[in-house]
Amino acid sequence: MAQIPKRIEKETQKLETEPPPGVQAKPDPANYRYFHIVMAGPTGTPYEGGNYKMELFLPEGYPMEPPKVRFLTKIYHPNIDKLGRICLDVLKDKWSPALQIRTVLLSIQALLSTPEPSDPLDTNVADHFIKDRAGAELQGLFGALSGCCWSEKRF
Numbered sequence: 251m252a253q254i255p256k257r258i259e260k261e262t263q264k265l266e267t268e269p270p271p272g273v274q275a276k277p278d279p280a281n282y283r284y285f286h287i288v289m290a291g292p293t294g295t296p297y298e299g300g301n302y303k304m305e306l307f308l309p310e311g312y313p314m315e316p317p318k319v320r321f322l323t324k325i326y327h328p329n330i331d332k333l334g335r336i337c338l339d340v341l342k343d344k345w346s347p348a349l350q351i352r353t354v355l356l357s358i359q360a361l362l363s364t365p366e367p368s369d370p371l372d373t374n375v376a377d378h379f380i381k382d383r384a385g386a387e388l389q390g391l392f393g394a395l396s397g398c399c400w401s402e403k404r405f
Contacts, residue, residue: 296390
């Protein structure tokens with residue numbers, strides 16, 4: 251097995267000893283670059299009460315390239331599409347090697363707390379949020395409580 255880069259080793263240890271609140275992040279035993287994530291829906295949001303499975307993969311270019319993250323659990327959110335892909339600046343043009351896995355996970359929690367329908371990945375959901383915020387949030391709550399999942403196909 252290949253040597254685990256020090257940066258990834260340190261971040262993995264920190265995730266195990268000091269996980270972000272409401273987040274479980276476990277490296278895959280067969281691939282140290284692949285993480286199984288479970289994130290609790292933030293309190294006071296339509297996602298509260300839900301546990302969301304995600305996958306996080308660190309590309310060969312990490313930390314110069316951002317991690318690839320997607321939801322495996324179905325979620326009704328304007329910045330997350332039906333494939334679980336996430337529209338988040340730190341996963342794209344605002345990525346910096348100074349950021350860490352923990353930072354990314356906290357940013358995703360913040361996105362769940364504050365959807366951005368003006369910068370959507372799913373325009374239908376965004377339109378719903380803009381035209382009927384209460385109805386869209388109710389749809390998000392229903393999804394959080396139903397626990398439906400997308401296919402768990404890896405990257």
